[in-house]
Amino acid sequence: DADVTQTPRNRITKTGKRIMLECSQTKGHDRMYWYRQDPGLGLRLIYYSFDVKDINKGEISDGYSVSRQAQAKFSLSLESAIPNQTALYFCATSDTERVAYNEQFFGPGTRLTVL
Amino acid sequence: SQKIEQNSEALNIQEGKTATLTCNYTNYSPAYLQWYRQDPGRGPVFLLLIRENEKEKRKERLKVTFDTTLKQSLFHITASQPADSATYLCALLYNFNKFYFGSGTKLNVKP
Numbered sequence: 001d002a003d004v005t006q007t008p009r010n011r012i013t014k015t016g017k018r019i020m021l022e023c024s025q026t027k028g029h030d031r032m033y034w035y036r037q038d039p040g041l042g043l044r045l046i047y048y049s050f051d052v053k054d055i056n057k058g059e060i061s062d063g064y065s066v067s068r069q070a071q072a073k074f075s076l077s078l079e080s081a082i083p084n085q086t087a088l089y090f091c092a093t094s095d096t097e098r099v100a101y102n103e104q105f106f107g108p109g110t111r112l113t114v115l
Numbered sequence: 116s117q118k119i120e121q122n123s124e125a126l127n128i129q130e131g132k133t134a135t136l137t138c139n140y141t142n143y144s145p146a147y148l149q150w151y152r153q154d155p156g157r158g159p160v161f162l163l164l165i166r167e168n169e170k171e172k173r174k175e176r177l178k179v180t181f182d183t184t185l186k187q188s189l190f191h192i193t194a195s196q197p198a199d200s201a202t203y204l205c206a207l208l209y210n211f212n213k214f215y216f217g218s219g220t221k222l223n224v225k226p
Contacts, residue, residue: 004158033214040123042204042218043159059215090158102147102208106158 003027004107006091012113019078021110023091031094032074033104034058034066036087043090049074050096081114088112117142121205121217128195129225136190136220138205144183145207145215150190153202153219162203163190195224 004025013019023032034046035058045058047066055066063085067075078085088111092104120139128134138148144167151159165172165181165188172179178191192199202219209215 035216040218042119042121043206043216045214092158103149103161103164104159104214106160109156109158 002108004091004093004105006089006107006110008110009108010111012115013081014115015082017081017114019081019112021076021089021091021112023074023076023107025072025091025093025105025107027093027095027105028071029093029095029105030071031096032068033092033094034064034074034076035090035092036060036085037090037109038087046076078112081112083114086112086114117207117209117215119205119207119215119217121203121220123218123220125221125223127223127225130196132195134192134195134199134222134224136203136222138188138190138217140186140207140215143209144186145209147208148179148181148188149206149208150177150179150188151204151206151216153204159204192222195222197224197226200224 007022031050033048035043037043044060046064049055049068052068065077088109090109091107094104118141149164150162153159163179165179176193180189200223202221204219205217207215
């Protein structure tokens with residue numbers, strides 16, 4: 001089974017709809033991240049969380065919100081989706097115990113299309 | 116904000132040759148620089164990390180260099196194989212909580 005899972009894998013929605021993307025991990029890591037990937041722009045950090053009570057904005061948080069329901073779950077919400085939020089979204093985890101390496105483990109991604 | 120440049124054009128090389136990918140950045144040097152591999156339809160996979168006080172790091176056929184004066188990292192794959200074909204991303208880490216990724220360079224290794 002995959003260590004980092006994302007649901008849904010694909011989603012098509014309309015402008016103005018509320019969307020939630022979910023991420024779960026079985027790695028036991030305390031740190032979790034949400035990124036979006038656009039062609040030619042690379043991965044950009046939206047939000048990150050170092051534990052259940054810790055939520056931080058990343059580079060591009062406007063239009064997004066997150067919830068860390070448990071150490072293993074981190075959800076990303078688009079309250080009112082707009083077409084320029086069409087992108088590939090990745091969840092990632094890392095382990096504070098290995099902060100000197102800080103490698104991140106990525107989920108398979110969610111392809112979101114906003115019409 | 117930090118700007119990271121990776122060659123957007125694909126790198127095409129022959130099997131057995133050494134592939135060299137470049138990552139250039141502006142502004143401050145990061146505490147750590149990482150390289151990831153991304154295959155189509157999948158999330159990135161961590162390959163190597165190099166610290167700002169390290170010049171070179173090796174792992175099997177992979178080698179990474181880090182020149183803070185030039186603000187550049189080079190990523191080498193020796194004896195390349197078709198299975199090495201993928202997109203390679205560099206990532207800069209500041210203060211363990213700020214991550215900046217490049218857009219990646221696609222490598223095609225032809226048999």
